[in-house]
Amino acid sequence: MLTPALRKPQDGTRKGGHGVIEVNVVDDQVLIRAGLVALLRAAPGVEVVGEAGSGEEAVAVALATRPDVILMDIRMPGLDGIAATRRILAEAGDTPPKVIVLTTYDFDEYVYHALRVGASGFLLKDTPPDRLLSAVNVVAAGDMLFAPSVTRRLIEAYGSTVSEQVPPVELDGLTAREREVLQLVGRGLSNADIAAELVITEATAKTHLNRVMTKLGLINRAQAVVLAYETGLVTPRSR
Incomplete structure (x- = not known):
């Protein structure tokens, strides 16, 4: 076509x-x-x-x-x-x-x-x-x-089935700060919110997120939210 x-x-x-x-x-x-x-x-x-x-x-x-x-x-x-x-x-x-x-x-x-x-x-x-x-x-x-709540509902419904079929993603390559940033993305925070939470500049927050995406081979923020839940960095209870 x-x-x-x-x-x-x-x-x-x-x-x-x-x-x-x-x-x-x-x-x-x-x-x-x-x-x-x-x-x-x-x-x-x-x-x-x-x-x-x-x-x-x-x-x-x-x-x-x-x-x-x-x-x-x-x-x-x-x-x-x-x-x-x-x-x-x-x-x-x-x-x-x-x-x-x-x-x-x-x-x-x-x-x-x-x-x-x-x-x-x-x-x-x-x-x-x-x-x-x-x-x-x-x-x-x-x-x-x-909203991240939509992703959470999907993960609650289907995440356990997927986790049995797909090898878990390793987060060992992330720094402590990068893991914090990924967790906050999973909670639905914007770059500005992440900066305020961690007391860093928004540019620095964006740099950390970009490094996370590169290291984990992520394409977009939605994929990062899914991964944050699947790896246990964020759980429905933690919200």
Whole structure:
């Protein structure tokens, strides 16, 4: 579903947050995909640069167009939205897109796994248009789409099952301060809040978080929240 005229120059630049937000739409149902595309094309500051009807096609289109945001159907035959998201983020290099997964059910194991592999958030397919457009702008700017309490509820429901199947992540490579920062991120604190809590500058808090993300191979803040809970740095009781 890719049109050559929509290809984005491979110069490493991104527009999200300070210009036109370039979006890919992925859904195996033609009518749903067409409705999302029409909604986005009518919105100011948003440009649809690619469409896909399968997971395999989503990967190819994402690598060709390098969008800022991808709306990704989570359940598709063949390569599903989770596997497609993992491949896209792994192959995107230093400028990965923000992925919002689209689901019929707000709490299910598919959503949890999507957040684990690096999705920035999720939306129900019946989300009102204004909220969907707001979500695109939020993740394009690098912000979290949902409250940490949502992640906690997902982990409580599915985390124990996942922990039995996936080797635990080692935090030994983190300094004591970096572990503190990861814990505070898991509690939902912003960089400014972390700085106030630890009595450091906001720039220093951001530097610590960036080091945590690099050492642990994390893509975004949502993934850091998941990891903070899964490693026991944060528990529902500790909140």
